Amino acid sequence: MKHARETVIGWLQAAPLTLVLLGFLVAPIVTIFIVSFWQATEFSIIPAFSFENYEFLFGSPVTYKVFMATFRYAFLTWAFTLAIGFTVAYYLAFHIRSQTMQIALFLLCTIPFWTSNIIRMISWIPFLGRNGIANQTLMSWGVIDQPLEWLLYSDFSVILAFVHLYTLFMVVPIFNTMMRIDRNLLEAARDNGASGFQTLIHVIVPLTKPGIMIGTIFVLTLVMGDFITVRFMSGSQRANVGRLISNDISLLQYPSAAATAVVLLCTVLIVIGILLRFVNIRKEL
Amino acid sequence: QEIKNITLRQFGTGVSNLNDVATRVKEDLGFTLEMTALDSDAVTQRAATQPDSFDIADIEYWICKKVWPTGNLQAMDTSKIANYDKIVGIFRSGKLTPESTIAQGTAPHSVGFVEGPGGTSFAKEETGWMTLIPTIYNADTLGIRPDLIGRPISSWTELLNPEFKGKASILDISSIGIMDMAMVCEAMGEITYGDKGNMTREEIDKTMAIFTEAKKNGQFRAFWKTFDESVNLMASGEVVIQSMWSPAITAVKSRGIPCVYQPLKEGYRSWGGGLGLSKSLTGMELDAAYEYINWYLSGWVGGYLMRQGYYSAVPETSKNFMSENEWGYWFEGKAATDVITSPTGDVLAQAGETRDGGSFYDRMGAVACWNAVMDENQYMVRKWNEFIAS
């Protein structure tokens, strides 16, 4: 009796979320899935069942190349955001003593996120360009005599922008987990003769794993789904799956875009599915 | 309902979706025109998939080829267009002058007419029902930084000249980019196209192969997609030679940086834009739209656009809104007799200077091809993706 009532209340409370997700997540995915089997001409989508889109997709070396590039971006961005995010979170969690200061420094890190991503990307250009600040500074210091071309419109600049845009998504969950580590454990480690580094490796890192996992999920999905950063920062010279999709979309090749999207979605879900096996997000938050 | 309560929603790229036009419409016609500027992908998108989101589409002719069959636009009755007879021949018969030959590609007139109000396929000649009312067009070529190149440039082949390794660029809009590529490949003598505007798969493959090779060799600094990217690439010296649009050249110059819209011996790659009406437009709104189109062709906008380096579909009427000096400089290709300024007042040229490429007839008469949508478009898009990913 009471249970039935609880269930109904639970359902009612979950209803808005469910409706939003049904309407704007499930329905679109289903649509994309269906459309991925359709055909398209220049100007219209032809509802017909065909594997043509998938055949082309899996038959094209570009697909593999672009997926590899996507994984590479995802991996490199992950590695850098993790290294930086972990260090920053570690500093804030364990070296900053007052909570007020922790919050203040943390907020300081979040402010740039109020500026439009596009503006933030564009503004790297004057910095990294051939005659940009970085090159000019380096040349005036005499470190180089020729401008470094690879600072901009390269994988370097793409990764740089990714790291810039998404490191905070790593900092937040790691910081959150670290703040929940009992400080006595660190003292216990020191008491047992662990050096600062050993404490880090044997105590802090293992205990921070859930946060790392959650951050990893954020960063991987953001990078794997991106299509604008790669275009902007590589000067259109590099491609990832997102760009493949957006190019198709811009040329009204919806079925082809949908097929690529389905494959991308499956890839992302598999990667995340694997990660979720290592962490119970609901508990660790 | 009063006309001043009417609001028409127009979208297009930032090139012609100018707020000054909307302001002037309000003054002259009394109704409100809401302008939404989008990037060129989104423009195609919206025209093709969101017919309810606009009243007037400001699109290009080659986009029209994709969009018209969706049925999102309605044909316009030319008898209601006051200045129809004065529209330049390019948009009606296809010929600039009776002697001109029609260039390759999606020439505007070929997608400019349909059989009747409900027609879905394009007509071969003028029928009295227009798909787009032409508004703005130009002959595009390579832009260069003469100060950084230091020698004359006269052929499209220079784009792939190793001399400019890491300092060249083209645009990353496949339908347009492929045409620039074709101009280059043809000029190099590598490929002879049946029709650059409608390539075969082999032609596409060969073209892409040449450019992929160049890309791998580091010929290109970047590809650009938006107007402003092209300006920044050129102005900052990242790039010294690239495909470019006229006002972009103007924008670079207005920062005091030398930049030339270089006429080339193989001719220009041309494009044309126009206004299309949404299918759902009826009644007073439709009347207002006609009124707006008529106003558009009556000269003020034409003058405004010409002062940016574009051409007006009805040059005659624009002349009334330009000074002698401006008309001479922009249309007739004469040396300026006084400073030339942009519509916003930036100085673009001093007395004595001439515009790159000469007069209207010199430029539009030397069009080698039009921006196009090919039959093998889907194939081309896939190859383009491959090129970008290479």
Add this chain to the structure above:
Amino acid sequence: MRTAHDLELANLTKRYGDTIAVNAINHVFAPGSYVCLLGPSGCGKSSTLRMIAGHESVSEGAILLSGRDISALPPARRGTAMMFQNYALFPHLSVKDNVAFSLRMKGVDKPTRHAKAMELLELVDMAPLAERLPAQLSGGQQQRVALARALVTEPEVLLLDEPLSALDPFLRIRMRAELKRLQRELGITFLHVTHGQDEALALADEVVVMNNSVIEQAGPAREVFNTPRTEFVARFMGGHNVVTLDGQRHAVRSDAVRLASDGLPATVSAIEYQGDRVAVTAQAEGQEPIIALMSDEAFYSNDITPGQPVHLAWDAGRLHRLQA
């Protein structure tokens, strides 16, 4: 009674900003003794212990162990080991790995360190659960593991900060017997912080009572209990009444107070049953409430009820004059 293996605090001071947590204390702990550090909340017990352990810096003064000043050494090089109140077992490591942790840090190879860990787990009777994770242990079991982990470093001094406070009373009594046994077997110094006087009395060879950042009294448990130096110690150790006689403050043990036919006139104000004894609280004029502790037989044969007038008496020899 100083020996070569003393732990000595010399003028030891701890300041947090403006608060003085430990105020220039001096004390010598005999080696191999069980010492309880006792005092009310906030008196500086933990701060003292943590300075000795090396987890808190010393503001002033020195800590000497076996003659060398250890106050600047890292915790692991001091010859001390700490057992934390909540045990601070590493949640991601098994019981065995927890105990072997310090050996692993030293680079001892796996078989050796596991063997040693098992040896200590035997000592605390936890060997069968060596593979479990801390979360799979009860409070008492966790406590033993924590003990084993602290002892594996073979410290001269084991520091325990309220080691029993997380246990239920039943278990607490059992575990304190084990602590005492271990200390006796190992022969090292245990320095045990608590705020329970019963715990201190039951365990300690020496009781050190702190109050307001200083040591109020230190000495063998019996001495501190029977001859409290100050009123604070008398009250804090419990089992004492403080009475004012002739303007002097005296302590008198509750079990020394009798309800008699003559003596100090008072009124019974409360009765508390304690099982084998009963505490009768009585209010005498000009005095704070005085407790008489009597056997239950005595109490129930007398039929004493609150509100009843009584006389309180004690042998004069049981009065102990307080210094403050």
Add this chain to the structure above:
Amino acid sequence: MRTAHDLELANLTKRYGDTIAVNAINHVFAPGSYVCLLGPSGCGKSSTLRMIAGHESVSEGAILLSGRDISALPPARRGTAMMFQNYALFPHLSVKDNVAFSLRMKGVDKPTRHAKAMELLELVDMAPLAERLPAQLSGGQQQRVALARALVTEPEVLLLDEPLSALDPFLRIRMRAELKRLQRELGITFLHVTHGQDEALALADEVVVMNNSVIEQAGPAREVFNTPRTEFVARFMGGHNVVTLDGQRHAVRSDAVRLASDGLPATVSAIEYQGDRVAVTAQAEGQEPIIALMSDEAFYSNDITPGQPVHLAWDAGRLHRLQA
């Protein structure tokens, strides 16, 4: 001794999935009494209390208060009020607003409910701190506020789940005296869960000892202490030894065990100092360790050391036969 205002548990059962936390218990609590529910961790004390309070559903059986079955009513309509272990004071409300909360829920206007809240704060001596937030209070102060908040609903039964366990021992003793005083003043039933037998003995009119989900023994404190029904109760209440004589189990109070010149031969195994008394543990053959509790004077005049052989004796009348 049933009255119209009893709280009665009839066959009360609580299951969590497969675990039975409370197993068909039956009990009648007399109105206006102070009852302590005592037992080891996990025996089902909290579950019982929470079923009575209405925070846990009843799996089987009924709860009757003043004759009506309240087991299906919402907590606030049962005539009970609960005081939580961690007090559960609303952190965003001032002390006054915490106490006035239930009145606010009923729609009582502000002046009235504040007046009433202040009245209860007076009762627990917290009126001067009425404007503070809970975080600005010490543990003892929070406890009083929680008490005032629970009492403002004028319950017939106040339920307290380990109300003293968050306090330090010194404070715990003071606060338990206050609880007792309040209960007596208000004349309502207090049902107090604890796992400290000293607390139960000191406070309770009636002690209910639970073990393994059932009530093991219930009765007046003295009765439960002096005549434990089972070995478990004897051990759990403390102060008892369990000895086997002629194959029968008996309890004998530790203070009844004497070291004598003849009696049961045994060896002293441990000595625990308790201040005014000393507990000597001795091991006799075929018995579990037996504790003899003696006054310190007696102990120190005798010079007893571990390992020493002794004889244990008691008056036969002090033996109490156990039923299980």
Add this chain to the structure above:
Amino acid sequence: MEKRPRSFYVLSLFFALFVLFLYGPTLTIGILSFQGPEGGLTFPMRGVSLNWFHELFQQQAVGDIWGAFRRSFALGLMVMVTTVVVSVMAGLAFRKKFPGSGLLFYLTIASLVIPSILISLGVGLIFNQLGLKVHWATSGFGSQLTWTLPFGLLIMFAVFNRFDKSYEEAARDQGATAWQTIRYVVLPIIAPSLIGVALFGFTLSYDEFARTLLTAGSYNTLPLEIYGITTNVTTPVIYALGTLTTAFSLLIIGAFLLTAWVMARRRARHGSDAGKGV
């Protein structure tokens, strides 16, 4: 003050560099937004002026920054409020076990990890196929929610994991109805975290590009508008916009901290015995 280990200084330096890295572009934008009237989007500076801030409030050649700003702001607020309400409700729901909760949780995670452009594409397709009008306040709004709600819900998990159930029991004990418990106890206690959810919701919406791209309809939100504007000559006006936004955020955060500080001060007036044994 405790002596700091050397690693503290090394890490401080690292942190400072990180902040510099984060702010690098923001600073570049900041500096360039003070370009002289002749200046462009790139260095070198050509004069120093407030011109572009002034221009920001004039009509631009193309586009309608303030219109787009108003829309984005309105949309941000809509998304913010909805995110808070829906997340709290779902958070409450997830505290009980209800059939389907596992599925809903995985859907939520899927919503978090699905590449944004797919939502945009899918929602656009659906509206297209159903003949509905896309509009930033309908399709755009819904699409953004698929991004903000998962974050909101994750935060609610974190909040409720730390929420002591006995507060609710105490409220029920005091006669509060289920609704009163939520209204007078749960919500006030979790209010500070809700501010976090709200800020998160607003920021994520305000800056969302991909999910709005194909779902915004006739009128652009700010990110789309900025992107659209770049199809014409852009000026440091967009930098001025960036600088103002950053300054505005700083202001909000400052106000937030100040309020917290003032409230703490006000509370401290009543003194504290916390931690004392009385």
